[in-house]
Amino acid sequence: MALPDWMRNPPEPKLTWRRRLTYRALRLPGAPALQRLRWRWETRRRLHQRFPILTALLAIPLAFVTIMVMISAVYWLYVNA
Structure with missing residues (x-):
């Protein structure tokens, strides 16, 4: 059974205002390093x-x-x- 074309090649996700704001904030200097630091903090194992x-x-x-x-x-x- 073959999948329809829209399922095999879905359209690009719509850029919402929140996603556009995030992309702009990530262009600031030091933002990717802060994001990695936040990810590391959120995934740490608690005592x-x-x-x-x-x-x-x-x-x-x-x-x-x-x-x-x-x-x-x-x-x-x-x-x-």
Whole structure:
């Protein structure tokens, strides 16, 4: 089964105002380097992705201590009021 011509050779995508603005911004000096830096930042692996068990082992006691400090502060404020 052969594909129609419009599927084999699709037309060029329409240039929207956002795409035209992006192309103009990429012509500025240093813009491609900033774009590569942004791509590298967005595709990096976070600490919780690299060490999920270690992150959980650190986060659970930290959450417990934080909650206990908050409860103690509320109790202290209630007693001294």
